[in-house]
Amino acid sequence: MPTKKNVELPDIGDFDSVDVIEVLVKVGDVVNENDSLITLETDKATMEIPAPFSGKVASLAVKIGDKIATGELILTLESDSDQAEDASNEAASPSNSETIESSNNKSSTAQKNVELPDIGDFDSVDVIEVLVKVGDVVNENDSLITLETDKATMEIPAPFSGKVASLAVKIGDKIATGELILTLESDSDQAEDASNEAASPSNSETIESSNIEIEAPKIETTKEEITLTTDSTSHASPSIRKLARELGVSLSKIKGTGKKGRILEDDLKSFVKQIVIHGDTGNEVEVVPLSRIKKISGKHLSNSWSSIPHVTQFDEVNIEQLEKFRKHQKERNIKLSPLIFIMKAVVQVLKRHPNFNASLDETGENLIVKKYFNLGIAVDTPNGLVVPVVKDVGQKSLVELAEELADISSRARAGQLQASEMKGAGFTISSLGGIGGTQFTPIINAPEVAILGVSRTQIKPVWNGSSFEPTAMIPLALSYDHRVIDGVEGAKFMAELNQVLSNIMEMLL
Amino acid sequence: MIKTKVLVIGSGPGGYTAAFRAADLGNEVTLIETYKTLGGVCLNVGCIPSKSLLHTAEVINEAKHASQLGVTFASPKIDLDGVRKNKEDIVSKLTGGIQALAKARKVKVITGYAKFLSKNQVSLDGTDEVIEFEQCIIATGSRVTKFPMFPFEDKRVMDSTDALMLDDIPKRMLVVGGGIIGLEMATIYDALGSEITIVELGGQIIPVADKDIVTPLFKKIKKNYANVFLNTKVTKMTAAKKGIKVEFEGKDAPESDTFDKVLVAVGRTPNGLLIDAEKAGVKIDKSGFISTNNQMKTNIDNIFAIGDIVGQPMLAHKATHEAKVAAEVISGGKSGFDALTIPSVAYTDPEIAWTGKTEKELTEAGVKFTKGVFPWAASGKNLSIGRSEGISKGLFDAESGKILGMGICGNNAGDLISEASLAIEMGCDMSDIALTIHAHPTLSETTAFAAEMAEGTITDLMPPRKKK
Numbered sequence: 017m018p019t020k021k022n023v024e025l026p027d028i029g030d031f032d033s034v035d036v037i038e039v040l041v042k043v044g045d046v047v048n049e050n051d052s053l054i055t056l057e058t059d060k061a062t063m064e065i066p067a068p069f070s071g072k073v074a075s076l077a078v079k080i081g082d083k084i085a086t087g088e089l090i091l092t093l094e095s096d097s098d099q100a101e102d103a104s105n106e107a108a109s110p111s112n113s114e115t116i117e118s119s120n121n122k123s124s125t126a127q128k129n130v131e132l133p134d135i136g137d138f139d140s141v142d143v144i145e146v147l148v149k150v151g152d153v154v155n156e157n158d159s160l161i162t163l164e165t166d167k168a169t170m171e172i173p174a175p176f177s178g179k180v181a182s183l184a185v186k187i188g189d190k191i192a193t194g195e196l197i198l199t200l201e202s203d204s205d206q207a208e209d210a211s212n213e214a215a216s217p218s219n220s221e222t223i224e225s226s227n228i229e230i231e232a233p234k235i236e237t238t239k240e241e242i243t244l245t246t247d248s249t250s251h252a253s254p255s256i257r258k259l260a261r262e263l264g265v266s267l268s269k270i271k272g273t274g275k276k277g278r279i280l281e282d283d284l285k286s287f288v289k290q291i292v293i294h295g296d297t298g299n300e301v302e303v304v305p306l307s308r309i310k311k312i313s314g315k316h317l318s319n320s321w322s323s324i325p326h327v328t329q330f331d332e333v334n335i336e337q338l339e340k341f342r343k344h345q346k347e348r349n350i351k352l353s354p355l356i357f358i359m360k361a362v363v364q365v366l367k368r369h370p371n372f373n374a375s376l377d378e379t380g381e382n383l384i385v386k387k388y389f390n391l392g393i394a395v396d397t398p399n400g401l402v403v404p405v406v407k408d409v410g411q412k413s414l415v416e417l418a419e420e421l422a423d424i425s426s427r428a429r430a431g432q433l434q435a436s437e438m439k440g441a442g443f444t445i446s447s448l449g450g451i452g453g454t455q456f457t458p459i460i461n462a463p464e465v466a467i468l469g470v471s472r473t474q475i476k477p478v479w480n481g482s483s484f485e486p487t488a489m490i491p492l493a494l495s496y497d498h499r500v501i502d503g504v505e506g507a508k509f510m511a512e513l514n515q516v517l518s519n520i521m522e523m524l525l
Numbered sequence: 526m527i528k529t530k531v532l533v534i535g536s537g538p539g540g541y542t543a544a545f546r547a548a549d550l551g552n553e554v555t556l557i558e559t560y561k562t563l564g565g566v567c568l569n570v571g572c573i574p575s576k577s578l579l580h581t582a583e584v585i586n587e588a589k590h591a592s593q594l595g596v597t598f599a600s601p602k603i604d605l606d607g608v609r610k611n612k613e614d615i616v617s618k619l620t621g622g623i624q625a626l627a628k629a630r631k632v633k634v635i636t637g638y639a640k641f642l643s644k645n646q647v648s649l650d651g652t653d654e655v656i657e658f659e660q661c662i663i664a665t666g667s668r669v670t671k672f673p674m675f676p677f678e679d680k681r682v683m684d685s686t687d688a689l690m691l692d693d694i695p696k697r698m699l700v701v702g703g704g705i706i707g708l709e710m711a712t713i714y715d716a717l718g719s720e721i722t723i724v725e726l727g728g729q730i731i732p733v734a735d736k737d738i739v740t741p742l743f744k745k746i747k748k749n750y751a752n753v754f755l756n757t758k759v760t761k762m763t764a765a766k767k768g769i770k771v772e773f774e775g776k777d778a779p780e781s782d783t784f785d786k787v788l789v790a791v792g793r794t795p796n797g798l799l800i801d802a803e804k805a806g807v808k809i810d811k812s813g814f815i816s817t818n819n820q821m822k823t824n825i826d827n828i829f830a831i832g833d834i835v836g837q838p839m840l841a842h843k844a845t846h847e848a849k850v851a852a853e854v855i856s857g858g859k860s861g862f863d864a865l866t867i868p869s870v871a872y873t874d875p876e877i878a879w880t881g882k883t884e885k886e887l888t889e890a891g892v893k894f895t896k897g898v899f900p901w902a903a904s905g906k907n908l909s910i911g912r913s914e915g916i917s918k919g920l921f922d923a924e925s926g927k928i929l930g931m932g933i934c935g936n937n938a939g940d941l942i943s944e945a946s947l948a949i950e951m952g953c954d955m956s957d958i959a960l961t962i963h964a965h966p967t968l969s970e971t972t973a974f975a976a977e978m979a980e981g982t983i984t985d986l987m988p989p990r991k992k993k
Binding site for chain 1: 858859860861863864925927950951952954
């Protein structure tokens with residue numbers, strides 16, 4: 017007898033929710049264990065999610081463009097009862113097995129979704145505060161999150177008591193009526209009450225997991241339908257056209273929010289308001305949405321920029337010796353960029369200055385000093401900046417480092433980095449040496465506390481005591497977190513780095 | 526020398542509307558009209574007199590067909606003087622009304638023929654009077670197109686203005702041109718007792734309209750008139766003692782025939798070349814049209830043009846809307862002419878009206894559309910008024926269902942078409958029209974039924990199969 021079994025997103029690491037960019041199966045497909053089901057795209061990498069067991073796709077819970085989080089339903093597989101049993105024994109999620117037993121077992125817990133109740137005439141509103149965290153115990157009517165609409169803020173209370181099992185929203189998210197806020201874990205009694213209260217039609221099969229499957233995407237679907245049916249030329253009634261003429265607004269610039277993309281008086285007014293607030297030079301402009309990487313890294317960068325008191329120390333390093341060595345190796349067909357040497361030298365100096373290979377904890381009161389030497393290397397990609405991590409730099413040879421760097425940067429450009437490859441750095445280097453510039457002030461990659469910026473090598477006249485000698489000089493800029501590192505330490509770090517780089521034999525020390 | 530702020534040349538529906546609107550917006554306005562009465566072609570020798578005569582025709586026809594309702598009238602006795610007087614009374618009531626409205630607005634009315642001297646001056650032709658203006662609105666309209674090959678010097682060869690004079694009722698009358706004007710005049714003369722022949726160069730009457738919309742009228746006149754020759758050309762027309770001898774070229778028409786009177790209704794020519802507008806620097810094309818921007822401004826900054834003179838369709842209701850735009854722009858307003866549709870109506874029997882895009886236009890443009898056709902043979906109201914002919918046709922965007930056009934043939938089609946025009950301006954879908962409750966029994970129901978036919982929700986007929 018065939019049984020249906022849910023396939024949920026396994027733990028994919030430190031992501032709240034990720035975009036589904038491909039759905040590789042359709043209802044009715046037969047998939048084998050480990051066949052890819054969907055492709056996800058995180059900030060910096062894409063990954064395929066394999067089937068945990070074989071079966072026939074009975075229903076799909078996600079579509080392209082959806083966001084999905086760990087534990088959420090991907091699809092339902094129909095399999096022979098044997099296989100299903102195997103599967104449920106193997107990978108049974110705690111919630112599933114408990115449901116079956118819940119009526120008998122008093123100590124068992126059940127998870128129940130808390131969704132946004134009807135908040136009135138808003139498409140979606142901003143979450144400006146999340147008042148609970150995973151593990152918190154909340155009582156009925158305790159506030160969970162705070163929402164902000166155009167005109168008011170409101171707190172959303174818990175509909176029943178329980179322990180927060182997972183959060184589906186974070187500050188800055190938009191949420192619409194019916195979308196998931198969080199999951200509460202409650203005693204079976206309570207859970208039963210709750211599920212009776214707000215039973216969704218799919219409840220009968222598997223109580224908890226089926227709750228997750230539908231609500232969130234539902235609203236998005238309707239939105240999509242509206243945009244799909246919108247004609248290229250939005251309609252505006254004669255009175256709106258008249259108003260637009262009077263205001264001197266071209267209707268083609270306005271996106272209507274009325275039924276079927278119809279331009280309403282409010283659309284016109286808010287468009288004009290925008291111009292009044294932000295100005296309009298009359299020159300043609302185009303609104304280009306930032307790439308996803310830029311949107312994400314932008315937030316991160318501005319947090320770093322505004323929360324860390326940066327000091328940037330500049331220096332120039334005589335790399336005549338290094339260049340000679342490089343040239344010599346090049347003749348032997350071993351290509352080493354200056355960056356490899358800088359990485360090696362940085363690790364050497366980090367060993368003597370452990371505070372630079374550290375991060376400040378959340379309280380801002382403790383320094384977490386890392387005993388490993390992993391360096392983040394900023395890489396420019398068509399979609400924006402990413403920072404893959406080269407691990408254990410101290411233990412790798414120059415040639416090994418060169419190979420690893422080449423591999424990691426080419427994969428970064430192709431968008432093929434795994435999330436794990438972008439984690440665990442203690443210190444970051446950003447090199448613009450290949451492009452130009454005499455200096456720049458890099459922004460620290462929080463929670464790290466320092467970053468080294470490398471600009472382009474220039475031949476400069478350097479006084480050798482008797483004459484000016486043409487010398488290859490590479491400009492370095494060290495930004496550090498002044499809460500952790502004081503000026504003397506920063507200057508010392510730079511001086512020692514200079515020492516090592518200008519006398520490359522010191523790397524052997 | 527007279528000085529004025531706003532000069533309007535021509536007092537037709539466009540001209541008087543422009544003058545009145547400009548005056549209402551606080552301008553000092555002078556209106557020049559060649560004829561003694563205001564109102565232009567529309568009021569004096571166009572829309573209004575023809576409609577009054579068409580009503581006379583309708584009464585005659587209704588009385589004639591009353592026998593099927595069980596009421597028999599004696600054959601009508603037609604007193605032509607009385608018919609003319611009724612028409613003239615209506616015309617003078619309206620033109621007098623305009624005169625009064627002009628006076629109430631303190632619009633200065635000058636009788637004369639204006640010709641431009643410069644971009645700020647016109648002279649009154651035949652006098653030394655010069656009028657200097659700051660802004661000018663040209664609303665000099667159009668005139669009947671007269672081909673020199675037709676002997677118009679003979680009184681028996683008429684244009685529409687002559688025909689409206691109703692000098693007599695010819696026994697055999699030829700109408701050259703199967704367009705709106707020719708067909709309306711044919712309707713009048715047919716009712717008064719003339720035996721009508723129509724000759725049209727194109728392959729259908731009213732060639733711009735969709736064929737299915739004109740078919741009910743075509744069937745009726747084909748039966749009632751002596752002849753309707755399509756794809757036929759008049760090659761020669763000579764005045765003979767017995768009548769006007771007309772030679773034809775066309776497969777159904779005889780080589781020649783002689784008629785007591787001939788009405789030539791082959792279109793209208795804009796009056797752009799008759800006012801020396803080039804002296805003001807205004808650009809006029811060789812047919813006499815003046816082009817404007819959508820604020821009705823010509824290439825000369827202080828000179829505007831509206832109505833027939835700026836292009837097709839030459840319709841009074843287009844002119845009045847353009848007039849308001851021009852007057853408002855002159856007064857510093859930010860108006861523009863951006864109507865989505867200008868309806869067209871033939872006040873024939875049955876009437877024909879259409880608005881928005883025609884099926885021909887949509888097909889040519891490659892637009893995918895859904896068509897809903899409701900034949901009036903299924904309309905209770907239509908049958909009740911003793912009619913069986915007529916159709917309502919709605920054209921809707923195949924994907925969104927938005928109304929693109931409507932065509933109606935039947936009693937009062939000209940009045941019924943306004944609903945569709947409003948629907949187009951408001952961007953209605955077929956379901957908006959179908960779901961709007963139309964009173965029963967009315968002819969206006971047929972518009973909703975056409976939408977229901979397109980939607981497949983009709984119950985008064987079998988819905989077309991293609992849709993659910």
